Amino acid sequence: MTTPPFPAELLDACISCGYCLPACPTYQLTKDEASSPRGRINLMKAINLRRIEIDNPVAKEQASFCLGCRACEPVCPAGVQYGSLLEQWRSHAWQGGGPTVFALTTAVRWPVLLRTAGAITRPAKHRAESEYQYLLGCFERLLYAKLSKAMTDVFPQLDINPNQGCCGALHAHNGHPETGARLAHELGDRLDGTIVTTAGGCAAHLAEILGRDRVRELSEWIIDDGALGLDTLRPIEIDGRPARISIQDSCHLRNGLGVSAQIRTIVQRLGDLVELPSAGVCCGAAGTYSILRKQDANAVFRSRLDEIAQLQPDYVAVVNPGCYRQVATQLRRSRHAPRVVHLVELIAAALHT
Amino acid sequence: MVGEGNVRSHPAELISFGRDATPLHEGSADVVALPGSTAEVAAVVQVANRRGLALIPRGAGTNLAAATVPIGGGIVMSLTRMDQVLEVNRGEMLAVVQPGVTTAELGRAADRVGLFYPPDPGSRETCTIGGNIATNAGGLRGLKYGVTRDYVLGLELVLASGETIRTGGRLIKDVAGYDLTRLIVGSEGTLGVVTEATLALRPRPEASTTGVAYFAELAHAAAAVDAILAFGVLPATLEFLDDVCIGVVEDYAGLGLRRDAGALLLFGDDGTEASARLCVEQMAEICRAGGALEITTASQIAEAEDLLAARRCTLPALARVAPITILEDVAVPRPRLVEMVEAVAEITEKLGLACGTFGHAGDGNLHPTLLLERDDKRARQAAEQAVARIFAKAIELGGTISGEHGIGLTKKPYLVDQLGADHLALLQRVKTAFDPAGILNPAKLGS
Numbered sequence: 001m002t003t004p005p006f007p008a009e010l011l012d013a014c015i016s017c018g019y020c021l022p023a024c025p026t027y028q029l030t031k032d033e034a035s036s037p038r039g040r041i042n043l044m045k046a047i048n049l050r051r052i053e054i055d056n057p058v059a060k061e062q063a064s065f066c067l068g069c070r071a072c073e074p075v076c077p078a079g080v081q082y083g084s085l086l087e088q089w090r091s092h093a094w095q096g097g098g099p100t101v102f103a104l105t106t107a108v109r110w111p112v113l114l115r116t117a118g119a120i121t122r123p124a125k126h127r128a129e130s131e132y133q134y135l136l137g138c139f140e141r142l143l144y145a146k147l148s149k150a151m152t153d154v155f156p157q158l159d160i161n162p163n164q165g166c167c168g169a170l171h172a173h174n175g176h177p178e179t180g181a182r183l184a185h186e187l188g189d190r191l192d193g194t195i196v197t198t199a200g201g202c203a204a205h206l207a208e209i210l211g212r213d214r215v216r217e218l219s220e221w222i223i224d225d226g227a228l229g230l231d232t233l234r235p236i237e238i239d240g241r242p243a244r245i246s247i248q249d250s251c252h253l254r255n256g257l258g259v260s261a262q263i264r265t266i267v268q269r270l271g272d273l274v275e276l277p278s279a280g281v282c283c284g285a286a287g288t289y290s291i292l293r294k295q296d297a298n299a300v301f302r303s304r305l306d307e308i309a310q311l312q313p314d315y316v317a318v319v320n321p322g323c324y325r326q327v328a329t330q331l332r333r334s335r336h337a338p339r340v341v342h343l344v345e346l347i348a349a350a351l352h353t
Numbered sequence: 354m355v356g357e358g359n360v361r362s363h364p365a366e367l368i369s370f371g372r373d374a375t376p377l378h379e380g381s382a383d384v385v386a387l388p389g390s391t392a393e394v395a396a397v398v399q400v401a402n403r404r405g406l407a408l409i410p411r412g413a414g415t416n417l418a419a420a421t422v423p424i425g426g427g428i429v430m431s432l433t434r435m436d437q438v439l440e441v442n443r444g445e446m447l448a449v450v451q452p453g454v455t456t457a458e459l460g461r462a463a464d465r466v467g468l469f470y471p472p473d474p475g476s477r478e479t480c481t482i483g484g485n486i487a488t489n490a491g492g493l494r495g496l497k498y499g500v501t502r503d504y505v506l507g508l509e510l511v512l513a514s515g516e517t518i519r520t521g522g523r524l525i526k527d528v529a530g531y532d533l534t535r536l537i538v539g540s541e542g543t544l545g546v547v548t549e550a551t552l553a554l555r556p557r558p559e560a561s562t563t564g565v566a567y568f569a570e571l572a573h574a575a576a577a578v579d580a581i582l583a584f585g586v587l588p589a590t591l592e593f594l595d596d597v598c599i600g601v602v603e604d605y606a607g608l609g610l611r612r613d614a615g616a617l618l619l620f621g622d623d624g625t626e627a628s629a630r631l632c633v634e635q636m637a638e639i640c641r642a643g644g645a646l647e648i649t650t651a652s653q654i655a656e657a658e659d660l661l662a663a664r665r666c667t668l669p670a671l672a673r674v675a676p677i678t679i680l681e682d683v684a685v686p687r688p689r690l691v692e693m694v695e696a697v698a699e700i701t702e703k704l705g706l707a708c709g710t711f712g713h714a715g716d717g718n719l720h721p722t723l724l725l726e727r728d729d730k731r732a733r734q735a736a737e738q739a740v741a742r743i744f745a746k747a748i749e750l751g752g753t754i755s756g757e758h759g760i761g762l763t764k765k766p767y768l769v770d771q772l773g774a775d776h777l778a779l780l781q782r783v784k785t786a787f788d789p790a791g792i793l794n795p796a797k798l799g800s
């Protein structure tokens with residue numbers, strides 16, 4: 001008999017109290033227990049007990065429908081490590097793939113793209129002596145080169161290694177945890193010192209594999225480590241009044257690394273913080289979710305359309321390039337479209353004005 | 354009937370509906386229906402009635418008595434999709450809601466118009482109003498504000514026959530007929546399916562204040578509770594935790610609670626700024642006189658909320674100690690609370706069981722929680738003995754085997770000890786009058 005796929009102690013930690021249900025976006029969408037964290041853990045338990053097969057179609061669909069947002073983790077008083085269970089589940093039962101994802105996870109290995117995209121205006125420099133290494137997320141390199149540009153403008157001291165590779169977060173989330181871990185280690189070897197990143201998703205994955213102390217996400221680097229004095233920033237104004245700025249949290253940053261207050265501290269300096277009630281709820285980007293499950297990703301985002309229409313922010317600031325794409329795409333169809341920007345772009349603007 | 358997308362019949366889809374928050378109890382549903390309206394509920398009940406199928410109403414599945422476990426199969430009907438707040442009326446101070454609205458959601462809807470829904474079970478963010486009504490749920494404010502029963506004005510109910518009736522209504526006074534509303538409250542899904550509820554609201558208190566007192570032993574905290582109530586105040590909250598519970602709550606919430614204390618008493622009141630403060634000061638004084646090791650008061654609402662939130666999550670936090678948490682729910686007349694606390698400690702110690710005890714001390718309601726390892730057969734047997742002895746002691750002290758969680762499957766064998774044979778027989782006749790074929794939540798209350 002083969003060993004059960006899930007470590008018993010991880011599953012035993014769940015006592016089925018249901019505390020996590022309201023935090024789960026897919027439960028809120030369906031109100032179906034089976035699409036809740038507790039429901040998914042029940043499926044994993046049934047798999048471990050061999051009541052159902054690992055490739056049971058219902059279970060597979062739930063493994064795929066789950067956003068992997070980990071909102072169920074911080075609310076769980078029992079300390080269930082859902083994110084870890086999900087990675088193992090997907091490694092056995094579901095590999096999110098398809099041409100787009102394949103393109104994403106391979107294209108990033110070509111450093112040349114960076115320069116043609118104009119991400120790095122100066123020749124990519126690699127000063128071995130720098131303590132801080134800038135990690136360029138995949139989405140960032142392909143779609144949001146302007147973000148990297150803003151980052152190097154604000155922090156000229158940052159070192160950029162053009163041959164850094166991919167951190168492997170997408171691989172881990174899409175059912176390839178070993179590849180995900182290997183890529184993270186390789187990247188960790190190439191970028192020695194502290195890795196600074198504008199991608200919440202990459203930060204959480206790297207912290208898990210390389211250790212928390214190796215990784216600094218932008219906002220914690222600024223606030224907790226004092227990488228930038230807030231007094232160097234001048235509030236952004238629109239028509240003579242402070243800009244109204246909303247935030248879309250990054251799930252893995254908030255739920256995995258516990259970073260969210262720092263973002264707010266910075267935004268409060270940049271303008272008026274207009275908190276969206278759903279700011280902490282997954283936007284539906286969820287790695288490659290918005291590519292693989294477009295309908296569901298739209299549905300997950302929907303609550304924000306009304307909130308934005310009502311609160312009318314000028315900007316929605318994101319802290320993860322994957323969210324950048326999802327929020328921008330979703331708001332394109334909205335009437336009251338605020339501008340979607342990465343936090344570092346706002347910071348760059350506040351430095352210059 | 355309810356739309357194909359809202360029926361589940363694939364075996365793997367049914368797994369989660371075979372159990373609820375109760376450990377060690379599991380059944381298997383034959384089919385799950387997630388209706389979206391009263392008409393859909395009635396249609397499903399009619400099918401169950403015609404075919405003689407069991408029908409088990411289900412809210413969020415947070416109950417701790419295996420009350421939704423479909424042991425003989427049948428249709429599990431999840432009411433979670435009926436989740437609309439239909440009306441909040443400030444002038445009449447009431448709300449009309451569908452059964453799948455969560456307790457917390459109703460609380461927020463009331464709050465938006467300056468009102469307040471007092472019952473607040475620890476599970477309030479997840480559990481549903483339908484489930485609260487069916488279990489007559491209590492919570493952390495029971496002492497001053499009462500329990501769910503005290504807020505139910507009227508119900509819409511689908512009967513086992515498939516007919517829809519209304520009981521009560523929007524009136525404060527209404528004595529036309531038997532008080533069926535009260536009968537349905539606490540009926541655990543055995544007399545009908547609640548499809549709509551009209552609930553009384555209260556004006557939102559202006560302020561609330563909370564304090565924490567640490568004691569060397571849980572019995573000392575219980576004695577302080579007795580002294581507080583004898584003093585003549587009626588605070589909103591009087592909750593206590595023993596050292597095991599303090600440790601796990603602190604592990605999760607990290608509020609800086611004192612781990613070296615034997616017990617913690619959380620006391621609080623609401624009202625005007627001045628009245629709440631006065632009450633909390635008086636309670637603090639009584640705790641001090643009662644030998645408290647240390648007392649702190651939380652002036653900030655946010656801080657008070659953190660303390661209450663930490664208290665609410667005690668049960669799941671106990672899962673950090675052991676994977677099986679068997680929670681009991683006895684309640685005794687308040688002057689007997691110290692005796693009950695001491696009896697629990699003695700019983701569990703004699704049987705060599707790990708136990709964390711917490712509860713709504715002001716209500717005389719205690720949750721001794723037995724902590725078991727997964728495959729420990731000896732402990733499993735010892736736990737059964739402990740439960741029986743704890744129940745016997747509660748009855749001996751003039752208390753009850755369940756203060757707020759209900760009978761479900763787990764306490765069914767003990768109900769006759771509590772009620773006596775004649776009372777139980779009457780319960781069964783009431784059940785038969787409502788549900789002659791016995792299709793609604795069979796093998797539970799009334800069967």
Ligand SMILES: Cc1cc2nc3c(=O)[nH]c(=O)nc-3n(C[C@H](O)[C@H](O)[C@H](O)COP(=O)(O)OP(=O)(O)OC[C@H]3O[C@@H](n4cnc5c(N)ncnc54)[C@H](O)[C@@H]3O)c2cc1C
Binds near residue numbers: 542
């Ligand atoms: C962490 C935790 C803390 C808790 N704290 C408290 C507390 O402080 N106080 C307290 O009283 N309880 C508490 N509970 C127990 C539980 O939350 C309550 O019993 C709650 O009322 C159950 O609601 P539910 O929606 O989950 O109902 P379920 O568990 O789904 O069902 C409970 C019962 O109600 C019936 N039912 C559900 N909906 C309907 C309906 N629409 N019509 C007819 N019957 C229906 C079911 O058949 C079943 O018999 C706690 C539970 C947990 C896990």
Ligand code: SF4
Binds near residue numbers: 014041078
């Ligand atoms: S994952 Fe945590 S919060 Fe969710 S049911 Fe299990 S123990 Fe409760």
Ligand code: SF4
Binds near residue numbers: 040070072
């Ligand atoms: S990771 Fe997100 S979507 Fe998946 S179960 Fe947890 S809360 Fe739900």
